[in-house]
Amino acid sequence: MATIRCPICEKQFDPAATLAMPFCGDRCRQIDLGRWLRESYSVPVERKDEDDEGAPAAPRNEAE
Numbered sequence: 501m502a503t504i505r506c507p508i509c510e511k512q513f514d515p516a517a518t519l520a521m522p523f524c525g526d527r528c529r530q531i532d533l534g535r536w537l538r539e540s541y542s543v544p545v546e547r548k549d550e551d552d553e554g555a556p557a558a559p560r561n562e563a564e
């Protein structure tokens with residue numbers, strides 16, 4: 501039986517036994533997601549909003 505190693509807890513598991521691929525379970529998937537979110541929050545993402553030129557609430561940009 502082929503098993504893979506969970507990148508979070510490094511446990512060998514059967515990929516057919518989980519829906520949380522590539523993690524061994526939803527718990528490890530949440531841990532990875534939490535790490536990812538924390539890293540992205542530490543980056544100055546707010547500057548992206550300033551590039552919006554303060555335009556009114558109009559997601560569409562037909563000028564392009």
Ligand SMILES: [Zn+2]
Pocket residue numbers: 506507508509510511523524525528
């Ligand atoms: Zn795991």
